[in-house]
Amino acid sequence: MQRRHLVHLATAAALAGVALPAFAQGAAANFPNKPIKLQIAFPAGGPTDITMRQLADNAGKILGQPVVIENKPGAAGTLPAQQLQTSPADGYTLAQIPLGVFRLPYTTKINWDPVKDISYVINVTGYAFGIAVPADSPFRTWNDFVTYAKANPGQLSYGSTGTLTSPHLTTELIAQQLGIKLNHIPYKGSADLSQAIMGGHIMAMADSTGFAPLVAAGKVRVLNTWGEKRLEKFPEVPTLKELGINVVQNSPFGIGAPRGTPPEIVAKLHDAFKKAMDDPSYVQALARYDMVPIYMNSAQYTKFAQETFATEKALVEKLGLAKAN
Template identity: 75%
Template sequence: MSRRSIIRRTVALAAASLLAPLAAYAQGFPQKPIKLIIAFPAGGPTDITMRQLADNAGKILGQSVIVENKPGAGGTLPAQALQSTPADGYTVGQIPLGVFRLGYTTKINWDPIKDISYVINVTGYAFGIVVPADSPFKTWKDFVDFAKANPGKLTYGSTGTLTSPHLTTEIIAQQAGIQLQHVPYKGSADLMLALQGGQLMSGADSTGFAPQVEAGKLRVLNTWGDKRLAKFPDAPTLKELGYDIVQNSPFGIGAPKGTPPEVVKKLHDAFKQAMEEPSYVAALGKYDMLPNYLSSAQYTKFAQDTVAREKVIIEKLGLAKGQ
């Protein structure tokens, strides 16, 4: 046997010896409950739909998937938690769009692309702007007219600084030629309480506001999808109002960097099957949300593309570090 052949064989044997434990680990995974960290408080649309997804996935995996709520910091705390978590597949986290803006707005010592293993994208939101039912703003034109006459006095709440509701509303305001006063909250539940309590003049949120609208407590002025929502047929889209904006803020699940590919695949396959269960589709339907599947490779590419796109938005709004 030649020296080159001996070296090749030695390298192959070494690689096999390293891969064998990983394969065995993946084959036995999971041996204990998995923690799914989500970025918003209990009781909101994200929490309710993700708990149903976790319940479905747990049954498929044969181990419970336990939800932990970690709200705040614009929905980026789960991603930050993954940076100090063992890469063994037993902790995963929701990755909202705010994660892809972090590098431009905050000093962080990790990379949103390189330091997360992207498992699967699961859904996105339906958004809109609402006002209390007794508000003088009956239409979006009323809202804009008041804001133009009273620069910076019209308040709106969102689910946090640099979240999609916050940034999209700022883009809308920029295109409309108005200045608004932003008030951030940790999640939909707190935002809805503030709106109904008279602390805010308006709110930008996902359709977690649907129950309050249906109860006659809030009014929808616009929605942000490509088409009108069946639940609110009288509310025009931003496109109908003359703004070239569609926002549904897709989100999915990530794992720590270095999670074995076989484990990522097991998680992906389980959550994909969990997405297809009627119970999850029904839970999403309550909030006008739809399944939005991206594979691990597709989700990674989406993350890369989104980071590039968000840089332009952040700089345009003057929110980048140092601006």
């Protein structure tokens, strides 16, 4: 009886081993048969929202179903990634994964792992960052900014797109290197941040080039940018490295799915979004904000997540922002 029972178990296990891939392949063959939800970590109207809407529109045409954007701002851009932890692993819920996701376990108590508990689909782009001030600001140059900050510790207010976002942490890293203390005011995204600086609520803004339209309108002035080289749109503005600050930040981001999403569905999503990235309409949308395509396939993006998880820990600890045990 015992041997017969073991034979039945072995047969069932073998059948299950065959059935699972067949099921996954069947699910992929029919995928998608309804709209896909793509959650964005920042509010409507900013550079992330505008560029990702174009990408989603392109991908929806390729997949044959709409890719619908949902804005989930707040919590340093980590709400979409957190939403994946309670979403079905069927490919119909996707999330933008900003760099802040990899800092989360070091600053907040969570019960999930940013590397292991997300299926990384594709990296699509990164940001062009900088610090800008109102056009009528007395800070004509970055040196003016630093000189005032040194003479008035904690008095120079700057806004960012949220606490523990790349604009916030990078500005604090810059301040640490220069020995200055700034007053950080967090906002939910570029649109809110732009309104704040236009309303005179802050003295400076650290942001992606969501401030580009304000520069074009003559309302703000850029003091520095954070890439390896000067931005084409602001050729007269020095990089941090040119100013003697050894910092480069472009904060790559991409798209993730819930852990356990069938590989065939991940592959189908990857292929559609890769084709969507190559469409000139997406490249043009990125160019409005001096952003460029930064492509990583699923395997490369997973490796990037692993490496970034380690480097972000070092940054959080260096700035003294790690949570207490």
